[in-house]
Amino acid sequence: VATAPDADETDAALLRRYRRGEVAAFDQLYQRHRAGLYRFLCGLSGDTALADEIFQDTWLSLIRSQVEQRENVLFKTFLYQIGRNRLIDYWRRQGRHLGREEAYDEALHARLDEAPGPDQQWAAGRDRQRLQVALQALPEEQREVFLLRAEADLELQEIAELTRSPAETVKSRLRYAIQKLRRLLVDPAVTEEVRK
């Protein structure tokens, strides 16, 4: 007899119940992670339409996959990895490559990325828009680590496993990302300088 999912039930338990045919378990699982995954994809891709497409593909891939959640892997890690891989596949098809680790070192991380943000968001002057511009100004590896930390609430070790990167590299990327964002958010002049 199917029972209503418990609010404290783990993601893996909800997924198992959904695999047994309990749609309510999937509803709860979806409500838990829909916003975080969507913002992660929006922030990482910088393209809402692309984020919509990847978001849908990610969930449909999860739905149609009959594999059970491995006990030693967090559902969040599993879910975000699907979304990340989908986005990377898309970029690859478009001739774009995620990860320029060879071109980045700790010295480069300390330098502000010169990628400009959308002009319309700068003009608004609002914090949210400034945040988005600042986020897009980050190198992709830093932005990815920051988004996984902020949206998925993953620990550094979990981020390292997901991105298949050394833990120390992840830690340094997160540190530099936070420093840049803080500087961009607190001092609009710096942001304006980046924009120029």
Next chain:
Amino acid sequence: MSTQLPDEEQWLLQHYRQLSDEQPPSALDAHILAAARAQVAPQRPSWPRRLGQWLTAASRAQRGSLAFGSLASVGLVLGLVWQGLPQRDEMLEQHGHTEQSAMVPTPAAVMKPQGPPAMAAAPAAERQPARSAPAPAAPPSAGEPAALPVPRAAARIQARAQADAQMQMDEAAPAELDVVLLEILQLREAGRAEEAERLLDGVRGRHSEETLQERLGELERQRKARP
């Protein structure tokens, strides 16, 4: 590796989360949830698969029906046996003697002929004891209370028949004797004493002299007393 972030980093993450409020479009939510429901809904399999499932289910059902039918039959038989045995015992207790007397001749039935009158039963039984009567029964035990009344009843009936026959003989004898004795008295009165004496000798073999003289005296008194 320490996962603790400085307070500054915690503040920035919290600030970012407060400002980040993008939500997936509701149409996208509906599409994904509908796909999730459709995925767990029972799907119609292909016809070879349906055929295999039907055959499997049919054979399984037949096996189940056969097993269930066998169990039900065994249960029915056991129930009938358990309920039938006491009833049969009760019937045997209630009608046992009737059935037994109808099927197996009892000593009383053998001793008592169906057709001849009761008067002839006893002599017949006495004349042919080895041929018609069963072997003498063993002395009745405490577990066979019904075996005792049968010979007693037969003996009682036999004795009753003998008594009735004797009574009939006794009743007929005085009348016949009186006729002979009256004729003797008439012969004596007519002076034909010799004929009267020969007739009296004829009845002396069946009756005592005392009875004959007593009856003759009584009949003579009755003749004299008549007008």
